[in-house]
Amino acid sequence: MRLSELATASGVPPATVKYYLRQGLLHPGAQLGPRSADYEESHLRRLRVVQALTEAAGLSLAQVKTMVELIEHPQEDLFTALGAAVAALPPMAPRAEDYPRARAVMERLGQLYDPEYAAVAQLEHALAAAEQAGLQISEERIDAYGSAVRRLAEYDISNMPEADAPSAAVEYAVLGTALYEPVLLALWRLAHQHLAAQRLPGD
Amino acid sequence: MRLSELATASGVPPATVKYYLRQGLLHPGAQLGPRSADYEESHLRRLRVVQALTEAAGLSLAQVKTMVELIEHPQEDLFTALGAAVAALPPMAPRAEDYPRARAVMERLGQLYDPEYAAVAQLEHALAAAEQAGLQISEERIDAYGSAVRRLAEYDISNMPEADAPSAAVEYAVLGTALYEPVLLALWRLAHQHLAAQRLPGD
Numbered sequence: 001m002r003l004s005e006l007a008t009a010s011g012v013p014p015a016t017v018k019y020y021l022r023q024g025l026l027h028p029g030a031q032l033g034p035r036s037a038d039y040e041e042s043h044l045r046r047l048r049v050v051q052a053l054t055e056a057a058g059l060s061l062a063q064v065k066t067m068v069e070l071i072e073h074p075q076e077d078l079f080t081a082l083g084a085a086v087a088a089l090p091p092m093a094p095r096a097e098d099y100p101r102a103r104a105v106m107e108r109l110g111q112l113y114d115p116e117y118a119a120v121a122q123l124e125h126a127l128a129a130a131e132q133a134g135l136q137i138s139e140e141r142i143d144a145y146g147s148a149v150r151r152l153a154e155y156d157i158s159n160m161p162e163a164d165a166p167s168a169a170v171e172y173a174v175l176g177t178a179l180y181e182p183v184l185l186a187l188w189r190l191a192h193q194h195l196a197a198q199r200l201p202g203d
Numbered sequence: 204m205r206l207s208e209l210a211t212a213s214g215v216p217p218a219t220v221k222y223y224l225r226q227g228l229l230h231p232g233a234q235l236g237p238r239s240a241d242y243e244e245s246h247l248r249r250l251r252v253v254q255a256l257t258e259a260a261g262l263s264l265a266q267v268k269t270m271v272e273l274i275e276h277p278q279e280d281l282f283t284a285l286g287a288a289v290a291a292l293p294p295m296a297p298r299a300e301d302y303p304r305a306r307a308v309m310e311r312l313g314q315l316y317d318p319e320y321a322a323v324a325q326l327e328h329a330l331a332a333a334e335q336a337g338l339q340i341s342e343e344r345i346d347a348y349g350s351a352v353r354r355l356a357e358y359d360i361s362n363m364p365e366a367d368a369p370s371a372a373v374e375y376a377v378l379g380t381a382l383y384e385p386v387l388l389a390l391w392r393l394a395h396q397h398l399a400a401q402r403l404p405g406d
Contacts, residue, residue: 011335045337048335048336048337049336051335051336052332052333052335052336052338055332055335056329056332056333056335056336078403079399079400079403082396082399082403083396086392086395091385102389105390106393111393111394111397112397112400117393117396118392119389119392119393119396120393122385122388122389122392123386123389123390123393125385126259126382126385126386126388126389127386129255129258129259129382129385130255130259130382130383130386132214132251132254132255132258132259133251133252133254133255133259133378133382134248134251135255135378135379135382135383137383137386141358141362141383144354144355144358145355145358145383145386145387145390146390146394148351148352148354148355149351149387149390149391149394150394150397150398151347151351152347152348152351152391152394153391153394153395153397153398154398155344155347155348156395157395157398157399157402159344160399160402173395175336175338176338177392177395179329179332179333179336179338180333180340180344180348181388181391182294182325182328182329182332183326183329183330183333183340183348184348184352184387184388184391185325185329185384185387185388186305186322186323186325186326186329187308187326187348187349187352188352188355188356188384188387189289189321189322189325189380190309190314190320190322190323190326191314191349191352191353191355191356192289192356192359192360192376192380193285193286193320193322194314194315194356195353195356195357195360196282196285196360196363197282197315199360199363200281200282200285
């Protein structure tokens with residue numbers, strides 16, 4: 001399809017599509033002549049990824065470019081590739097050598113504690129903030145959250161595209177993280193409302 | 204305690220404590236003389252709430268002031284008070300008259316669909332973003348997330364301070380939402396990593 005058709009199909013304005021091409025966020029189409037090129041399904045798919053990461057996840061174009069490169073050229077070891085891509089998504093937490101709160105939680109949940117995992121710093125930061133506010137998370141709450149979250153993650157991982165398509169798996173991890181986290185938080189708030197309505201008699 | 208002691212105990216610099224007093228974010232202490240006042244446990248607690256909402260939840264001081272007022276003077280109907288307080292927390296989603304995607308999800312999960320609930324707009328926005336990116340959420344995924352989240356919310360609501368202490372309940376809802384959502388997301392990412400490590404053979 002031509003650039004104008006690609007713009008219509010994706011909902012991205014033609015000027016923005018051209019900008020993404022110049023910035024290397026979108027791969028060039030097949031050249032048809034000096035001033036026209038042919039675009040295909042892979043371009044449409046890429047535009048969706050870029051839009052999702054900029055609009056839904058609020059990433060800068062520089063961050064999106066990093067992400068697109070991680071999806072396009074995943075590292076050979078898929079586990080490392082997945083970790084690197086998700087680590088490039090916000091929130092960014094300050095790195096340290098050790099994360100004592102996160103370590104205690106991982107030990108409690110029987111999960112590997114690896115300070116190199118970006119989400120470990122994120123967890124440490126979140127636990128420290130709760131503690132500072134006088135709302136330290138009890139072991140009982142850790143157990144409740146840990147088992148519910150494990151169930152969620154089992155669903156996600158069992159639906160991950162097969163390991164022989166590393167680009168697809170990395171894209172699933174990045175987009176899933178960026179797009180499904182907001183869905184989960186909204187569902188959680190609505191579940192609170194639903195249960196509070198049952199518990200609290202209305203006026 | 205004196206202002207300097209309050210500052211030390213809370214970790215908030217004295218100049219910031221004075222600023223919060225002038226802005227009405229912190230209630231005045233008992234006047235001891237023309238230039239000294241006595242502060243107590245309730246001041247320490249309030250400083251923790253303000254710090255948590257500004258630093259951990261990233262709220263502006265104007266938003267924190269709204270929140271503090273909602274905690275201090277909860278509406279008579281506790282269910283409405285809880286909803287108003289949590290609705291004042293980010294993310295803010297554009298309001299509309301109807302939210303078709305969120306409505307379908309609520310119907311599927313057997314929960315009340317009330318377009319006045321702020322989290323309904325948030326859910327609609329998150330579902331639309333996923334759809335636009337070509338990652339429409341399947342009914343199977345809705346069921347998986349919905350039941351895991353319900354379990355989480357049951358734990359939260361069963362630990363809510365009793366309904367005869369509305370300020371405490373509103374504070375729990377606001378701080379719990381602001382502080383535990385980041386914990387949950389970090390735990391989710393770590394559960395993904397844990398399960399991916401089991402599924403993917405390392406090099």
